[in-house]
Amino acid sequence: MKRTLASLSVIAVLLSVVVLSEVRLGKIPREDPLGRELLYLPSPEMLKIVSLGNPGLAADVLYLWSIQYYSYFKPHERFLYLETIYNLITDLDPLYSDAYRIGALIMQIQTGGDQEELEQAVRRLFDKGLRNLPDDWELAEAAAWDFFMRFSDRETALYFAEIAAQRPEAPARIKRMVGVWRDNENAWTLDDSIKYWRRAVDDAEDVWDRAMCMNQLYDAVVARDRQVLEPLLQAFVVRYGFCPSSWDDLIRAGALRQVPPDVFGDPYGIGTDQCSLVAYKKFKDQ
Amino acid sequence: MRAVWAITANTFREAIRDRILYLFVSFAVVMVVGTKFFGMLTVGDEAKIVKDIGLASMQFFSMLIAVMMSMILISREVDNRTVFNILAKPVRRWHFILGKYLGLVAIVAANLLLITVVLMLMVLIVAGELDLMLLFAGAMTVLEMAVLAAFATLFAVLTRPILGSLMTLAVFLVGHMSADLWLLTHQLPGVLTRAVIAVVYYLLPNLERFNFRTEVVHDLPIPAAAVGWAVIYAFAFVGVVLFLANIRFRGKDLK
Numbered sequence: 001m002k003r004t005l006a007s008l009s010v011i012a013v014l015l016s017v018v019v020l021s022e023v024r025l026g027k028i029p030r031e032d033p034l035g036r037e038l039l040y041l042p043s044p045e046m047l048k049i050v051s052l053g054n055p056g057l058a059a060d061v062l063y064l065w066s067i068q069y070y071s072y073f074k075p076h077e078r079f080l081y082l083e084t085i086y087n088l089i090t091d092l093d094p095l096y097s098d099a100y101r102i103g104a105l106i107m108q109i110q111t112g113g114d115q116e117e118l119e120q121a122v123r124r125l126f127d128k129g130l131r132n133l134p135d136d137w138e139l140a141e142a143a144a145w146d147f148f149m150r151f152s153d154r155e156t157a158l159y160f161a162e163i164a165a166q167r168p169e170a171p172a173r174i175k176r177m178v179g180v181w182r183d184n185e186n187a188w189t190l191d192d193s194i195k196y197w198r199r200a201v202d203d204a205e206d207v208w209d210r211a212m213c214m215n216q217l218y219d220a221v222v223a224r225d226r227q228v229l230e231p232l233l234q235a236f237v238v239r240y241g242f243c244p245s246s247w248d249d250l251i252r253a254g255a256l257r258q259v260p261p262d263v264f265g266d267p268y269g270i271g272t273d274q275c276s277l278v279a280y281k282k283f284k285d286q
Numbered sequence: 287m288r289a290v291w292a293i294t295a296n297t298f299r300e301a302i303r304d305r306i307l308y309l310f311v312s313f314a315v316v317m318v319v320g321t322k323f324f325g326m327l328t329v330g331d332e333a334k335i336v337k338d339i340g341l342a343s344m345q346f347f348s349m350l351i352a353v354m355m356s357m358i359l360i361s362r363e364v365d366n367r368t369v370f371n372i373l374a375k376p377v378r379r380w381h382f383i384l385g386k387y388l389g390l391v392a393i394v395a396a397n398l399l400l401i402t403v404v405l406m407l408m409v410l411i412v413a414g415e416l417d418l419m420l421l422f423a424g425a426m427t428v429l430e431m432a433v434l435a436a437f438a439t440l441f442a443v444l445t446r447p448i449l450g451s452l453m454t455l456a457v458f459l460v461g462h463m464s465a466d467l468w469l470l471t472h473q474l475p476g477v478l479t480r481a482v483i484a485v486v487y488y489l490l491p492n493l494e495r496f497n498f499r500t501e502v503v504h505d506l507p508i509p510a511a512a513v514g515w516a517v518i519y520a521f522a523f524v525g526v527v528l529f530l531a532n533i534r535f536r537g538k539d540l541k
Contacts, residue, residue, distance in 0.1 A: 052462040060335050064327050098330030272536045275332040280347040 041084070044091035051092075059093035067102070071164070076112040083107070083121045090128060100129030101142055108150045119151050130163060140164035141174055154185055174206050176212060183216060195222040213282070218263045222279040223269065225260055232256065233275050243275035289381040290388065293372070297389020298396075303353055310354070314347035318404045337420070337503045340405035344398060345499075352394050352431045353454045356438030358448040360386055380532045386530060389441045392532050394431045398424050409442050419500035425503040426513075427528055428522040430496035434458055436527035437491070443535045461493030468492075490521050 038126055042050070051058040053194050066085050086103030090096055096149050102209040106123045117187035126143040133139060140163040158181050164170055166176040179196055182188050188196075197217035204210035236244050239253070247267065259267045269278035301307055321339040325332035336349050341486045363369040363386075372382060402424035439455045441450035468487045471480045495516045 047462055049466055052459065053345070054499065055336070055492055056334075056338045056500055056503055060324075060328075060338045064324065064335070067329055079437040093500070095500075095506075096333070096334070098328070102329050246506070 006011065010170075022279055040216075041081070041088065042098060044088050046086070047092055047216060055092045055202055056096075059089045062092070063096070063099055063102075066106075070106050070181070073110075075109050077109050078113045079106065079108075082110075086125055087128075088127075090132070094132040097136055097139055100125055100139055104143070108146060115151075119147075119156075122146065122151075123156065126160065130160075132157065135167060135169060136169035137163060137164045137167035137174060140167060141170075141177075144177075145212045158182065158187060168271070172203075172209055176200065176216075177250065179213075179216060181270070182221065184272070190220055190224040212265070218281055220278070222277070226261075226277050227284045229260060229268070229277050233270065237275050243269060243272045245272065246270065289375075289377045290385045293377070293385025294388040294392060297359055297386050298392045301359065301393040302390065304355070304358065306354055306358070307393070309353060309396070310347050310351050311400065312341055314397070314401045315404050316335075316403060317343040317347070318363050318408055321405075321408055322412060332485070333409055334503055336408050336412050337405070337417070338499075340408060341420070341423055341427075341499045341502070344401045344405065344424065347401070348394055348398050348427055348431045349434060349455075349458050351397055352390065352435045353438055353451050353458075356386075356390050356394060356442055356454070357451050358434055358524040359366075359390060360439065360442035361447045373441050379536050382445070383439060383528060383532050383535050384513055387435060387524075387531075390435045390439070391428070391432050394435060395428045398412075400432070404511060407428045417502075419505070423499055426516065427497045429516060430493050433493065433496075433520050433523050433527075434461070438530070440527050440531040440534070441537060443531050457491065458493065460493045464490045464492045465494050486539075492519075493517055501527070 010158060047058050048055045050238045062085065066089070070079055070082065077231045082103070086099060086106075089099045089103070093099070102124050107118060107122050107125070110118055123143075126139070126146075129139050130136070130143070133173065142162050144157045144160035145163060147153045160180070161174070161181055166177045179193070179200065181192055182196075194217065197213055197220055200213040201210060201217055204213050207247060232250060233244065236250060236255060244250055244253075247256060247270070248258040262268055266280065269280060270276075290422070318340045321336040321343075322332065324339055325335045327336050373379065376478070392468060402420055404537070406417060406420050409415065409420065434454060438450065438454040441453045444450065447455070464487055471483045472484065472485070473481055498508055498513075500506070
């Protein structure tokens with residue numbers, strides 16, 4: 001009994017030494033090791049061989065590790081080897097959609113370093129993902145929004161949105177988003193916009209989709225008509241010294257053959273303050 | 287053939303009584319159930335992680351079972367001299383080899399089925415989908431293990447258990463790297479060198495031919511021809527290796 005107690009006491013003492021030393025070791029400041037172990041990362045070819053037919057598993061392990069590892073960095077720091085790591089993960093499993101999405105997201109968290117280079121790195125990762133996942137519209141949409149929101153790069157955002165819209169499974173809202181962005185960016189002519197929105201109204205999938213397309217069509221037609229009618233109003237003002245109160249004044253003056261209708265066939269108004277075209281948007285078709 | 291089936295059934299019964307088998311199966315089941323916790327660490331598709339880790343565990347533990355059990359089952363019969371009792375009956379030596387081999391494949395298949403069902407349940411819990419393709423991945427792993435078990439049987443009659451286990455393990459490793467050996471033939475100078483490597487490549491099993499895990503995880507189409515030829519490849523390889531094992535066992539002095 002005594003010997004057992006003595007043994008247990010020794011074990012308890014040794015265990016407390018273990019715990020104590022571990023606590024003390026944890027408190028000793030060490031040089032920041034971030035990034036150093038990454039110098040020894042093997043190539044994707046080597047990892048594929050070592051994984052013995054489980055490259056997907058190797059990609060998962062690296063992916064899980066990267067999420068934990070990069071959470072130690074602060075946004076103003078340079079995230080070491082981030083693009084290399086995500087290239088490695090996506091070389092191991094090229095169909096790993098989350099890796100492209102989250103890799104790009106982690107890249108965007110960085111506020112330090114060369115932001116232009118960072119934007120290029122995000123673009124390279126998304127481009128790689130879209131090459132490897134030719135049916136994935138969600139990744140393309142995510143890329144579009146990332147460039148729109150994070151980098152305010154509307155041209156690249158539109159480029160990715162157009163890729164998303166072309167993917168076979170893309171829902172109608174993605175196609176509408178592209179139309180709206182093109183309108184906002186003046187990335188096409190008003191005639192092309194009108195043609196696009198007329199077709200979209202015909203192909204609308206539900207009442208909300210149709211209302212949204214109708215709204216865009218209405219604005220596009222108004223913009224085109226404004227380009228034609230407002231110079232006529234200004235010419236009238238120059239000639240007669242006052243703004244016409246109705247379109248009939250322009251017809252009588254020989255500047256117009258008939259009252260111009262809007263998309264719904266209703267006449268536009270004339271704003272006498274600035275002598276400009278006034279559109280009365282309302283949705284009769286709902 | 288009755289003798290073969292009797293040995294097969296006996297091998298199966300003997301194997302399921304072995305504690306080492308339960309140890310491996312328990313590890314595999316714990317690993318598959320543990321995938322849920324790995325999945326929780328991820329951002330995004332948890333089911334992919336569960337399937338990847340589950341399928342890899344399935345392959346790894348089946349390999350361990352095949353290697354260990356084949357060594358134990360044959361060497362035990364020889365060391366305990368019970369092989370004489372069997373061969374004294376109207377049982378030929380090739381009956382013994384084939385029966386042992388089939389019993390081993392049956393035990394590996396039964397374990398794989400159990401692990402696959404656990405994995406399917408995990409995927410059902412995590413993703414809410416019953417992925418029947420996991421059964422297909424499991425079946426292809428059985429084929430891979432059938433080839434490996436044939437080599438294990440050959441090494442069991444050729445050499446001592448520990449060395450045999452190491453050699454089977456080497457076949458498993460090389461079997462997953464032999465595709466790279468084939469790629470090497472395109473890069474090396476000299477027709478003779480390329481020819482030698484090509485011969486080595488064809489003599490070694492290419493276990494990657496049974497690997498459809500990526501297709502199963504990513505829901506990709508699987509060409510029927512690839513599956514069909516993989517089955518033929520496995521049967522042919524097993525036939526060749528078991529013939530060699532039989533030749534060696536026929537001439538072996540068991541005293």
